[in-house]
Amino acid sequence: QVLLVESGGGSVQTGGSLTLSCLVKGGTFSTYNMAWFRQAPGKEREEREEAAVISANGGTIYYEDGVKGRFTISRDNPKNMVYLQMNSLKPEDTAVYFCAADDPRRDPDNYDYWGQGIQVIVSS
DSSP states (O other): OOEEEEEOOEEEETTOOEEEEEEEESSOGGGOEEEEEEEOTTOOGGGOEEEEEEOTTSOOEEEOGGGTTTEEEEEEGGGTEEEEEEOSOOGGGOEEEEEEEEOTTSOTTSOOEEOOOEEEEEEO
């Protein structure tokens, strides 16, 4: 069983910073591509936005246009951790943030494991 546990969310004012952490328990973390998704208020699960992705060895990183230059995704394979450093936060960053893992041995078209989500609120 693979379990993803997010931490580090909360409320900040515009321009503030937060760092989200995700601990992956079980499985083989070092083989997983990892991502942070976010689901804005009023949006459905299918409308979750892929904010940032990092490959298994950390060599390839993707950012959604709206977070480029402000968010940084990183990982620590020996610790089974992935992080999302969020700077210069804006009210439109308000969302529930989800950590997700893509296991290369499973469904290639979907992320296979998800955390429960953590709330980030940015007030103006």
